[in-house]
Amino acid sequence: MTAEIVSVGTELLLGQIADTNAQALGVALAEFGVEHYRRTTVGDNRERAARTIREALDRAELVFTIGGLGPTEDDLTREAIADALGLPLQTDEATLEALRKRCEALGRPWLESLARQARRPAGAEMLNNSVGTAPGLVVRHEGKTVVALPGPKGEFSAMLKEHVRPLLSALSGTVIVSKVLRILDMPESMVESAVADLIHSENPTVAPLMHAGEVHLRLTARAKHRADADAAIEPLADTIRSRFGAKLFDDEPAATILQALRLAGLKLAVAESCTGGLLGETLTRVPGASDVFLGGVIAYSDEVKASLLGVARTDLNQFGAVSETVAIQMAAGVRRALGSDYALSITGVAGPGGGTEAKPVGLVFIGLSGPRGDLAIERRHGGTRELVRARSVSSALALLREELVRG
Numbered sequence: 001m002t003a004e005i006v007s008v009g010t011e012l013l014l015g016q017i018a019d020t021n022a023q024a025l026g027v028a029l030a031e032f033g034v035e036h037y038r039r040t041t042v043g044d045n046r047e048r049a050a051r052t053i054r055e056a057l058d059r060a061e062l063v064f065t066i067g068g069l070g071p072t073e074d075d076l077t078r079e080a081i082a083d084a085l086g087l088p089l090q091t092d093e094a095t096l097e098a099l100r101k102r103c104e105a106l107g108r109p110w111l112e113s114l115a116r117q118a119r120r121p122a123g124a125e126m127l128n129n130s131v132g133t134a135p136g137l138v139v140r141h142e143g144k145t146v147v148a149l150p151g152p153k154g155e156f157s158a159m160l161k162e163h164v165r166p167l168l169s170a171l172s173g174t175v176i177v178s179k180v181l182r183i184l185d186m187p188e189s190m191v192e193s194a195v196a197d198l199i200h201s202e203n204p205t206v207a208p209l210m211h212a213g214e215v216h217l218r219l220t221a222r223a224k225h226r227a228d229a230d231a232a233i234e235p236l237a238d239t240i241r242s243r244f245g246a247k248l249f250d251d252e253p254a255a256t257i258l259q260a261l262r263l264a265g266l267k268l269a270v271a272e273s274c275t276g277g278l279l280g281e282t283l284t285r286v287p288g289a290s291d292v293f294l295g296g297v298i299a300y301s302d303e304v305k306a307s308l309l310g311v312a313r314t315d316l317n318q319f320g321a322v323s324e325t326v327a328i329q330m331a332a333g334v335r336r337a338l339g340s341d342y343a344l345s346i347t348g349v350a351g352p353g354g355g356t357e358a359k360p361v362g363l364v365f366i367g368l369s370g371p372r373g374d375l376a377i378e379r380r381h382g383g384t385r386e387l388v389r390a391r392s393v394s395s396a397l398a399l400l401r402e403e404l405v406r407g
Helices: 020-031 046-059 077-085 093-105 112-118 153-172 188-194 226-247 253-264 278-284 302-309 313-319 324-338 385-406
Strands: 002-008 035-042 062-066 089-091 119-121 125-127 136-141 144-149 175-184 205-211 214-223 268-272 293-298 342-348 363-370 373-380
Touching: 002 020, 002 046, 020 035, 020 062, 020 153, 035 046, 046 062, 046 077, 046 144, 062 077, 062 153, 077 089, 077 119, 077 136, 077 144, 093 112, 112 119, 119 136, 136 153, 144 153, 153 175, 175 226, 175 385, 188 205, 188 214, 188 226, 214 226, 226 385, 253 278, 253 385, 268 278, 268 324, 278 293, 278 385, 293 302, 293 324, 302 313, 302 324, 313 324, 324 342, 324 363, 324 373, 342 385, 363 385, 373 385
Parallel strands: 002 035, 002 062, 062 144, 268 293, 268 342
Antiparallel strands: 089 119, 125 136, 136 144, 175 214, 205 214, 342 363, 363 373
């Protein structure tokens, strides 16, 4: 099975947006063993899009188009597919009725332009769009298949999961199962080195992926049945868990930590300087965080550190705000002020300016205050300001996780 991707949109050609949809689809094709040698981008022009689709069909058995399925005049992908295949366009009455009901349910007026989204090449199967209004479609014609997907990221992602992956699974005769393990507070190079002997395995495979503040290891197995794939992944996952200990998370790190605190009946507070509330935002992004997370203080200035958190002014003068001493006092101060069982603090130089030879950009101290005492760790994070902040949050979460595991 060979496939090609045709992305449709003048905004892609102009570089106004990045084609992350084609990237995600390319990953899916590789996972299911579909050969994918070429992808093309074409502007919002019916004739050129039709020619590009026709050329792709000359080379591949399966062609995906992305974009151009909306209600406006420059959404021409349906027409281009019909032209490429030599098929007439028809109105799908069931889809048209569904579009009318959706508008009514949302309290929006019906516009005749919306009816464009119910048009399809003769014989095409409509694909339900669970996020937006523009349905996708599948056309099977003379041994070739064209799959049209919407361009908006949320709609595309939903359709990739709900329609494309099952289609690819059926074509390949296998199921593909992936499990993601997250490693915090460790550079990508160290993570890769720790699993270097596993990366070249064939089934299951191990793929390192860099995320802001985290390194992900995606374990993927191919099998005829889900249970067989799961059974292949789990021994490998256990091996990797044993190499990283408490720095490894099977699920979203903040949610994992909050659940551990919840089960133990413990409360958490935070004090932040260079991260400016990012640690608190990461925690409160988790539904139900309020039954564990009491709150935090954004102590950006030395005066706030001293007046609200009780950091000694003499220590601020002697050691500076970016120091182990101040990080410990920030954590202890917010723990005392909010009455929590545990508290985390972050103080550092996020950049791009403000660094010195003694305290360069990326230098961060993470403080922890808890029942077993107070401590701080030093980290030197590289990257942009946002990366330094994200990595600092990850270091703080990893520090608390390790403390909870020690008990």
